[in-house]
Amino acid sequence: MDVVSDALSAMRLGRPFSDRVRASGSWCVRMPSYDGAGFHVVLEGSCWLLADGGSPVRLGAGDAVLLPHGTGHVLADFALDAGAVEKAVPFEQWRDEPAAQDSTGRGDGDSDVEMLCGKYRLDRSRMHPLMAELPKVVHLPNRVGSPGSHPELRAAIALLGGELDARRPGAYTALPSLLDLLLVYMIRSWMAESTTGAWPGALNDDVTAAALRALHADPAAPWTNERLAAAAGVSRPTLARRFTAVVGRPPMAYLTWWRLTFAATLLRDTPDTLTAVARRVGYGSPYALSHAFNREFGTTPGRYRAQARARLQGSH
Missing domain, CATH: 2.60.120.10 (Jelly Rolls)
Incomplete structure (x- = not known):
């Protein structure tokens, strides 16, 4: 993706x-x-x-x-x-x-x-x-x-x-x-x-675009700043500076936000269990995902899934 x-x-x-x-x-x-x-x-x-x-x-x-x-x-x-x-x-x-x-x-x-x-x-x-x-x-x-x-x-x-x-x-x-x-x-x-716009610039910046492609291609990978910088072909300070300047948040903060956003999409659109969702978005256990999800969304994954499914039904 x-x-x-x-x-x-x-x-x-x-x-x-x-x-x-x-x-x-x-x-x-x-x-x-x-x-x-x-x-x-x-x-x-x-x-x-x-x-x-x-x-x-x-x-x-x-x-x-x-x-x-x-x-x-x-x-x-x-x-x-x-x-x-x-x-x-x-x-x-x-x-x-x-x-x-x-x-x-x-x-x-x-x-x-x-x-x-x-x-x-x-x-x-x-x-x-x-x-x-x-x-x-x-x-x-x-x-x-x-x-x-x-x-x-x-x-x-x-x-x-x-x-x-x-x-x-x-x-x-x-x-x-x-x-x-x-x-x-x-x-x-x-x-x-x-x-x-900032995002057209981000996707036209070779370093930032390469880092974003890597994160979106495999959000579950055990990313670190060092590993992501290597994927983008630059040093860690260069990646941090350029990524943060155009995206508006550091690479690992963006990754955390995207993992939880991706988890919400999977809960809404698939029948996957919480264990399967956690594995696909890079969390080691359903408990770890639930804790982070509740902090981000203010609700549990189960309640979010029920509410999201209701909204989806209402859109048809």
Whole structure:
């Protein structure tokens, strides 16, 4: 596993949800805040998005936008202002009642628009710092031929559009898989363009990236600072300095946090016994894992498993 894959696996709950939306004329709808991540892909036409506390963003055909913290927002066919936002119709009402699309009284929309709108359910109690530092709105414009065009993201969007058009056999499996792929590519694209985030820098730093790969590949190994420095090909002081500077905590502190996060994921997603979980995450006994787990989570592994399973059931 790698850091991004592990970060997503630790947070994901249930299957992603998506809905194909077509709009024409004048319209303005509100998406409430959500305990997960929302996304929109504009398949045809254009529209505007205004996240709570943010600035208006114009979305064109082929654009993707990720709201990784589930921020409430408004979508409309015109450039939004505070007055228009107050008149926005709740999305569920607007979708079910086409007449509500004209509730804003505005008639200056450019054209019809078709979008793919969706949500990923996330467990925020175990948010990896890479995910935590994503901005409120990740806008990925469709800039074909430019350095930031992100061909993999464009290909995933094209595949999604084709799958939605055809509804071919196997769509029930294909669509969630493509939506998972879309999420990975949106995060990758943000990392490629980010100039401020710490984690894109961490994964682009040869020493830190090598250490992170080693820890995530085998979290149960008997890691020490010396052994990890050797895996990264540097001295122990160099590893400690560079790792702590970009990750925000020393290597062994990060390892402890990740082991317990991984244990929580296994308790939620597998039937493994506590003994098996302890072995997979590098603890010598179930007692040792329980003690560390209770210190980190404020509850026992058994109670955590029951609560996490209940949340997982609620996400389906």
